[in-house]
Amino acid sequence: MRILVIEDDLEAQRYLVQGLKESGHVVDDAADGETGLSLALSRPYDVAIVDRMLPKKDGLAVVAEMREHSNQVPVLFLSALSEVDDRVKGLKAGGDDYLTKPYAFVELLARIDALMRRRTPTGIRTRLDVGDLELDLLTRAAKRSGTEIELQPREFRLLEYLMRHAGQVVTRTMLLESVWEYHFDPQTNVIDVHISRLRAKIDKGFEAPLLHTVRGAGYMIRAH
Amino acid sequence: MAAKASFPLLRTQAFRIVLVYVLLFAFSTAALLAFTYWNTRRTLDAQTDQIIEAEITGLSDVWQHLGLRGLAETVRERSVHSGQALYLLTDGLHHVIAGNLDTWPQTMVAPGNFIEFDYERPVDGKLEMRRARGRMFALTGDFVLLVAQDVHERYLTTRMFTTTLPWTVALILLLGLGGGALMSRNMLRRLDSINRTSGQIIAGDLSRRVPLAGSGDEFDTLAENLNRMLDRIERLMKGLREVTDSVAHDLRTPLNRLRNRLEEMASRRHASDADSGEIDRAIAEADKLIGTFNALLLIAETDAGTTRVGMTVLDLGEMVADVAELYEPLAEERKISLVMPPCENLSIEGNRSLIAQALANLVDNAIKYTPEGGRVTITSGAGPAGIDVTVADSGPGIPAEDRPRVVERFVRLEASRNSPGTGLGLSLVAAVAHFHGAELLLSDNVPHGLKAVLRFPRSALRAPPLKSAAE
Numbered sequence: 001m002r003i004l005v006i007e008d009d010l011e012a013q014r015y016l017v018q019g020l021k022e023s024g025h026v027v028d029d030a031a032d033g034e035t036g037l038s039l040a041l042s043r044p045y046d047v048a049i050v051d052r053m054l055p056k057k058d059g060l061a062v063v064a065e066m067r068e069h070s071n072q073v074p075v076l077f078l079s080a081l082s083e084v085d086d087r088v089k090g091l092k093a094g095g096d097d098y099l100t101k102p103y104a105f106v107e108l109l110a111r112i113d114a115l116m117r118r119r120t121p122t123g124i125r126t127r128l129d130v131g132d133l134e135l136d137l138l139t140r141a142a143k144r145s146g147t148e149i150e151l152q153p154r155e156f157r158l159l160e161y162l163m164r165h166a167g168q169v170v171t172r173t174m175l176l177e178s179v180w181e182y183h184f185d186p187q188t189n190v191i192d193v194h195i196s197r198l199r200a201k202i203d204k205g206f207e208a209p210l211l212h213t214v215r216g217a218g219y220m221i222r223a224h
Numbered sequence: 225m226a227a228k229a230s231f232p233l234l235r236t237q238a239f240r241i242v243l244v245y246v247l248l249f250a251f252s253t254a255a256l257l258a259f260t261y262w263n264t265r266r267t268l269d270a271q272t273d274q275i276i277e278a279e280i281t282g283l284s285d286v287w288q289h290l291g292l293r294g295l296a297e298t299v300r301e302r303s304v305h306s307g308q309a310l311y312l313l314t315d316g317l318h319h320v321i322a323g324n325l326d327t328w329p330q331t332m333v334a335p336g337n338f339i340e341f342d343y344e345r346p347v348d349g350k351l352e353m354r355r356a357r358g359r360m361f362a363l364t365g366d367f368v369l370l371v372a373q374d375v376h377e378r379y380l381t382t383r384m385f386t387t388t389l390p391w392t393v394a395l396i397l398l399l400g401l402g403g404g405a406l407m408s409r410n411m412l413r414r415l416d417s418i419n420r421t422s423g424q425i426i427a428g429d430l431s432r433r434v435p436l437a438g439s440g441d442e443f444d445t446l447a448e449n450l451n452r453m454l455d456r457i458e459r460l461m462k463g464l465r466e467v468t469d470s471v472a473h474d475l476r477t478p479l480n481r482l483r484n485r486l487e488e489m490a491s492r493r494h495a496s497d498a499d500s501g502e503i504d505r506a507i508a509e510a511d512k513l514i515g516t517f518n519a520l521l522l523i524a525e526t527d528a529g530t531t532r533v534g535m536t537v538l539d540l541g542e543m544v545a546d547v548a549e550l551y552e553p554l555a556e557e558r559k560i561s562l563v564m565p566p567c568e569n570l571s572i573e574g575n576r577s578l579i580a581q582a583l584a585n586l587v588d589n590a591i592k593y594t595p596e597g598g599r600v601t602i603t604s605g606a607g608p609a610g611i612d613v614t615v616a617d618s619g620p621g622i623p624a625e626d627r628p629r630v631v632e633r634f635v636r637l638e639a640s641r642n643s644p645g646t647g648l649g650l651s652l653v654a655a656v657a658h659f660h661g662a663e664l665l666l667s668d669n670v671p672h673g674l675k676a677v678l679r680f681p682r683s684a685l686r687a688p689p690l691k692s693a694a695e
Contacts, residue, residue: 009477015484053473080476081469088534102480102514105487154549180550184581185515187588187649193553 001116004048005029006036006062007078008055012101016049019105020112033057040066045073046116049108052079052090060093067094074115078103087183106217110169117165128163131223133202133210135163142202149201154179158198162211162221171218195219238411242404250396254389261385268378269357273338276359279309279371287363295369296322308374310343310356316366325370329356340375355379414443418450430458464528472521479517483510519648523633526578526655534575537686541567543576544604544613547583551591560594564602570611571688572680574660582656585649586615586676593619593674610662611680618673627666653678660684 003025007013010031017027028043030036033054040048040062048066052059063075077090080101087098096118097111128135132145140156142149151159157179162170172191176182195211203209212220234240287295299311303324312323320326329341338359344351358372417435424432433454434447490503548564555562590600598618605612622630631654633647650664653676657664662680669675 009480011481012477012484015481015488080473080480085534100518101476102483102510104483104511180546182550182580182584183577184584185518186550186584188554188592190550190554193557194550197553 001046002026002028002044003112004036004040004043004045004073006031006033006040006048006054006059007051008032008053009051015105016108019109023109031055033059033062037062037065040073041069041071047112048073048075049112050075050077050095052077052081052086060089063090063094074118076108076111076115104217106169106214107171107173110171110174110218113168114165114170114174117168128160128166130163130166130221131208131210133163133221135160144202144206151201155194155198155201158194159202159221162219165221167220167222169214169217169220174218236408236412238408239404242400242407246397246400246404249400250393253396254393257385257389257392261382261389264385265378265382268375269338272357272373272375272378273359275309275373276338276357276371280359280361280369283369283371284361287369292321292363292365292367295363299323299369310358310370310372310374312370312372314368314370316368318368321367323370325372328370341372345374411443418443418447422450425454430454430461461528468521468525468528475517479510479514483507483514486510516648519652520633522581523648523652523655526652526659529659534577535573536576537571537573537688538576538579539688540570540572540574540579540611540613540680541604542569543580544583544602547580547587548602550584551587555591555600558591558594559596560591561599562591562602563599567604568606569688570604570606571686572611572660572684573686574680574684575656578656578659582653582678583613585653586613586678589649590615590617590619590674590676593617595619598673606682606685609679610682611684613678613680614675615678616669616673616675618669621668621672621674622666624668630666631664 001024003020005013005016005020005027007016007029008031013029013031017029020027028039028045030039034056036050036054037057050059050062054062057065059077059079063077066073066075074096075094076097076099077095078099078101079086079090090098096115099108099111126136126138128137134143135156136142137160142151142156142159158175161175161179172189173185175191176184176186195213199209199211203211208224210221210223212222214220283295283298286298290297296313299313299322302309303311303322310323310325312325312328313321314328315321318328320328325343329339329343338357340355340357342353343356345354346352347354354374354376355378356372357375358370361369361371363369414437421432421434433451436444436447438444486503486507490507493503545564545567548562552562587600587602594600594617600618601614601616603612603614603616631650633651654664656662657678660680661684662678665677665679667675667677
């Protein structure tokens with residue numbers, strides 16, 4: 001995947017580029033807004049990581065101009081600013097996701113994967129499958145090996161999100177943001193308890209577990 | 225409320241001042257007119273009375289010296305040349321002997337020694353009713369002499385006073401009140417524009433300014449002063465905002481590098497390295513530091529109230545239910561029963577993210593401090609005092625003397641020193657409450673535990689958004 005990194009803190013940029021390359025991505029970098037914008041408009045990228053505060057052209061302006069030129073590359077904002085208004089501003093300017101510095105690299109990687117996945121539309125899906133687990137989005141029914149699984153509405157949304165990102169790492173923050181729509185970090189790790197409840201419903205009594213914990217990162221649902 | 229709405233003028237200070245002034249003015253005008261009337265009449269009457277007295281003195285002299293015949297002769301003589309003077313000499317049966325009055329007057333009013341009566345007199349060939357003032361003089365042998373003066377001119381003048389007075393007062397009241405209403409409307413308009421602007425500023429739009437009328441009057445001076453004050457406040461707020469942003473930026477950038485390096489070291493380590501666990505612990509410490517820093521920054525920003533972007537109409541009841549649902553499995557895992565009666569719809573204006581975080585902090589705290597088998601009750605509802613969200617637990621509670629302290633930053637009570645937490649949870653709740661004009665009230669739960677109430681003012685209530693009403 002081709003990724004554009006626009007980041008003026010060279011130390012952070014070096015780390016980001018190296019990490020992304022090690023994860024198998026092709027990376028271009030720019031250290032200011034103008035260079036970043038001309039790169040974004042001249043080459044095809046799968047995702048762009050844009051720092052919020054940039055010399056020459058502010059991150060918000062870069063993304064706003066990209067959108068004006070009908071450039072729909074998914075954008076992840078990185079911001080070292082205080083958070084309350086900034087997230088709203090970033091998303092309004094045309095950003096697709098927002099991450100506050102300092103961030104964990106796994107978190108960034110998981111979000112980029114999710115953004116790129118969003119980019120390749122698979123059509124309107126009415127059914128999700130992972131191994132022998134099926135989720136019918138119309139009847140809102142879950143089955144494993146043909147056995148009906150009773151799910152609470154929130155458990156359904158949690159499972160749906162995990163299955164839409166099957167094979168990808170999904171972090172706790174991502175779950176909190178997309179399933180609960182909360183943009184803060186609860187002091188106690190409530191997500192883990194929700195996951196273990198869900199796990200008890202879908203994996204208990206089956207030989208091969210589907211819902212896996214990825215150490216230090218989050219969770220992943222996959223067949224094997 | 226309805227009366228207030230339909231007569232807003234009556235409530236303005238300007239109109240009240242005008243009203244008092246107009247009443248005072250009308251009263252003094254009436255008093256002045258009444259005094260002038262009284263004084264004019266008194267002076268004119270005194271003159272008339274003097275003339276009559278003099279005539280009577282002269283005529284009584286004639287009576288004494290020349291008797292009835294001489295008097296009748298003199299009266300007849302004088303009657304012919306009279307201008308204003310009127311005479312009538314009669315016997316005891318009111319038969320006219322001499323004088324220029326034809327009959328004894330029908331109606332008489334007697335103010336003091338003098339009488340006033342109407343009589344008929346030909347003026348320009350027509351008979352005219354005229355007013356006269358005179359005095360009767362009884363002579364021996366039942367003869368009566370009436371000496372009078374025509375006072376019709378004075379009578380007309382004084383009558384004018386009595387008819388004009390009510391009209392004058394009425395006109396003063398009418399014009400005064402009309403003018404007052406006009407003045408107060410103008411004043412009200414100016415004040416309204418100031419009030420509207422301050423309302424918008426309180427709602428967070430610091431760029432608003434009070435419009436000037438350009439007349440350079442005291443309202444313009446007030447508006448100019450207010451605008452200067454607002455410029456200053458805006459500069460201060462912007463400065464504060466910039467400081468928060470640069471503090472955030474200047475601390476997060478090195479923290480970011482630190483975390484990056486630690487992660488880099490962690491990824492390059494070999495499983496056999498003795499210090500690989502150390503790196504994980506360092507990352508965890510860094511994350512704790514970052515968490516504390518984020519919380520502090522959020523509290524500072526919320527306290528300053530510099531942010532207004534995220535204000536929306538939200539259903540507090542639904543948000544309470546969502547947070548309770550988020551924590552329900554955690555409570556169950558700790559064998560705590562989380563009780564929440566169904567919430568009614570409570571639409572208020574607020575920042576969703578901040579309120580959610582405050583609610584989560586309250587519930588998080590309650591679960592953290594409640595022992596196994598305990599109970600946490602979450603209720604919400606609108607009461608006369610405000611809109612309350614109550615989180616009550618069966619934990620150890622907070623001693624009354626410590627309650628004001630626990631909302632301060634970094635304050636953790638001895639009893640909770642060893643449990644995880646930053647000591648910023650309640651500070652953030654208090655800051656979020658302050659931001660929304662709400663209160664955080666801490667009290668004892670019965671029989672034991674802590675009862676935390678987040679009380680929003682009733683003025684925060686909003687009509688639910690149309691979208692949800694249509695659903």
